[in-house]
Amino acid sequence: MSGERPTWQAYNEAQLTRPVRPLAKRLLEHAGPGNGRAALDLGCGSGVETRALVAAGWRVTAVDSDPSMPDRLQDLVAGGDVTAVVGDLRDVAPGRVALVHSSLSLPFVPSTDFAFVWERVRRSLLAGGWLGVDLFGPRDDWHGTPGLSFHPRSGVDQLMAGLEVVDLVEEERDAPSFGGVVKHWHTFHVIARRPGEAEGAP
Template sequence: MAFDWSRFYEQQGGRGVRPTFERALALRSDAPPGDAVDLGCGDGVETRALAESGWTVLATDSDAGVEERVLAGLPAEAAARVRVRRTSFEELGPLPETDLVYAGFALPFCEPGHFPYLWADIREALRPGGLVAGELFGPHDDWFGRPRMNFHDRAGVEGMLAGMEVLQLVEDDRRGMSFEGPKHWHVFHVIARA
């Protein structure tokens, strides 16, 4: 089943920044704004927050209208620090060197066969001390087995983070709501430092 991302973003209207993003920025509070990549930036909430705080941001998403959504309402000075690229994870290619890679609920939507390459690109792009933050889905998730999505158990997530300083690894395995209705979520909320 294909997701109607435009409908999803409309329903998300007015949301604040996600907790994992907020925590990642708090962990960098002693460092000045730098370069960031917002993978699967969607409605652009986190991209706008970064740009308004002085970060230079590469925002990527495969959905039509991403540039308009991301730049909507952004002051010209902040907008000048944002580059939006409409592309899928599979077509993204190498990432620029960066201080932060944020992927809020986006990484599970990379094709399983391509995901190891995307993860390697993320790790390679991080400067020393750089952070990766975002969510991965686990095998208890109701969406487990959907085509073109990837899922990881806890051991797999820990293996992906090997050699990094794990600052947060919270496993959320519970019933909740999604934009499609009731759903069992199995999510790993991750923040790690290169």
């Protein structure tokens, strides 16, 4: 990454008026209404996708290391069934849930820590549970930046081993990052389901 890096708070505040990301929309189409089931939004950022999950009836625990997240979430999801947790994805031990959403956040877990964070994410999924995640690929211009994680297509397949992948979009495009510099993005948007009879009904 080049140039001065904006803070996550500035990034997240700038996201408040955008539409819900396609990954979250597609995840909700697959998973259906929450009916009070538990969900995690890991690296929830602005809370725009958290709000969509809550609106669909999910009981959401939203995790982010940005300390400004809870106040934003309170405004966005006033009175909704949501618990805000300020913390590092490497430290937070999530409970078991029927849905995990994580848009554009897991790539910001350093590669040295990615494996155990991923193992936790997988373990948190109840049987029949839904997973929607973004991962960065090796042709991304940020590839090699310390503190980030990248996975080739074969690595994505390994991460998803034992899960039923129902939707995998590999995207490459040139577009500005939040810092304003045009870069090449290489991203995988993956929706998968843990096999088995659905657990976690309210």
